[in-house]
Amino acid sequence: GAGVSQTPSNKVTEKGKYVELRCDPISGHTALYWYRQSLGQGPEFLIYFQGTGAADDSGLPNDRFFAVRPEGSVSTLKIQRTERGDSAVYLCASSFSGGLGYTFGSGTRLTVV
Amino acid sequence: AQSVSQHNHHVILSEAASLELGCNYSYGGTVNLFWYVQYPGQHLQLLLKYFSGDPLVKGIKGFEAEFIKSKFSFNLRKPSVQWSDTAEYFCAASSFGNEKLTFGTGTRLTIIP
Numbered sequence: 001g002a003g004v005s006q007t008p009s010n011k012v013t014e015k016g017k018y019v020e021l022r023c024d025p026i027s028g029h030t031a032l033y034w035y036r037q038s039l040g041q042g043p044e045f046l047i048y049f050q051g052t053g054a055a056d057d058s059g060l061p062n063d064r065f066f067a068v069r070p071e072g073s074v075s076t077l078k079i080q081r082t083e084r085g086d087s088a089v090y091l092c093a094s095s096f097s098g099g100l101g102y103t104f105g106s107g108t109r110l111t112v113v
Numbered sequence: 114a115q116s117v118s119q120h121n122h123h124v125i126l127s128e129a130a131s132l133e134l135g136c137n138y139s140y141g142g143t144v145n146l147f148w149y150v151q152y153p154g155q156h157l158q159l160l161l162k163y164f165s166g167d168p169l170v171k172g173i174k175g176f177e178a179e180f181i182k183s184k185f186s187f188n189l190r191k192p193s194v195q196w197s198d199t200a201e202y203f204c205a206a207s208s209f210g211n212e213k214l215t216f217g218t219g220t221r222l223t224i225i226p
Contacts, residue, residue, distance in 0.1 A: 003156075031212065042117075042203050042216030043157070056213060091157070101147065104157040 002026075004105035006092050012111045013082055021077040021108045025094030032075050033102060034067055035091040043091055049075060082112045115140050117206050119217035126194055127225050134189040134220050136178075136204030143209035146187040148178055149216075152200045160202075163187065174198070199224045 005024040013019050025032050031050055035043035045059040049069045057067070064082075069075040079086055089109050095102035116139045126132060138144060148160040161172025168180040178189045187204060204217040 033212070035214075040218065042205070042218050043214075045213045045215070048212045059213070093157075101159045101162045103159075104149075106156045 004092055004094050004103055006090075006105040006108050008108060009106065010109045010111075012113060015082060015084060015112055017082055019079050019082055019110065021079075021090050021110070023075045023077070023092030023094075023105060025073065025075070025092070026103055029094035029096050029103075030072065031095045031102070032069060033093040033095075034075070034077050035093065037089045037091055037107070039088075046077070046090075079110075082110075084112045086110060087112045115206070115208070115215050117204050117215050117217040119202075119204055119220050121220045122218070123221045123223070125223045125225065128196055129193050132189070132191040132194045132198070132222070134202055134204075134222070136187045136189065136217060137185050138187065138204075138206045139185065140206055140208060145207045145209060146178070146180060147205040147207075147214065148172065148176070148187075148189050149203045149205060150200045151203070151219075157203070160189070194222075194224050196224045196226045198222060 007022045033048050034046040037043045047067050048056040052069055052072045064080045067077045089107040091104055091107045093102040093104040118137045120135050146163040149157045150160050151157050160176050161170050163170045163180045171177045176191050178187050180187050201219045201221050203219045205214045207214050
């Protein structure tokens with residue numbers, strides 16, 4: 001596609017529920033990144049994929065967070081047992097072969113009530 | 114720990130004024146530096162980036178930034194701002210060879226017509 005697509009654009013969920021956030025990168029981009037942006041803060045790194053494998057998952061805050069990219073294209077960020085503190089905008093970005101200066105999507109705004 | 118600081122949280126200028134937004138980083142070793150912009154309702158977009166070479170980097174829309182190694186700074190400048198420059202500006206950095214970006218907290222720029 002023309003840009004990085006993220007769905008849904010907004011998600012409201014109850015505390016304790018499971019959510020999945022989807023990212024569709026630019027066609028041909030092998031590198032994919034997830035960031036989280038809380039109110040009043042800059043984006044914070046979560047995980048980076050090169051192809052199908054997670055090359056760096058050091059930013060995942062705890063084991064409730066997990067991300068996959070099974071075919072090296074679409075990625076899903078999964079959050080189990082959501083907490084109110086998980087409320088944020090989750091950003092996805094992609095780049096060609098890991099080149100820095102990547103293209104961001106519009107994000108998914110997650111609200112945990 | 115690696116960090117990026119943006120000390121100006123909100124800057125208000127009149128059209129045609131000159132702009133300088135501060136960015137300081139704390140990184141060991143070689144660093145890559147970036148400025149991203151987020152216009153109202155839009156996704157993060159890359160304004161400019163510095164990897165090596167000429168420390169004065171020119172980006173899109175008339176923006177430029179200067180890498181001053183001795184001051185650990187990468188300030189963003191524009192000689193004459195326009196109303197359409199109203200946006201949030203984020204400075205970011207990464208270690209050489211590392212895909213993970215560390216962002217500052219952002220500076221909200223408001224241009225008064």
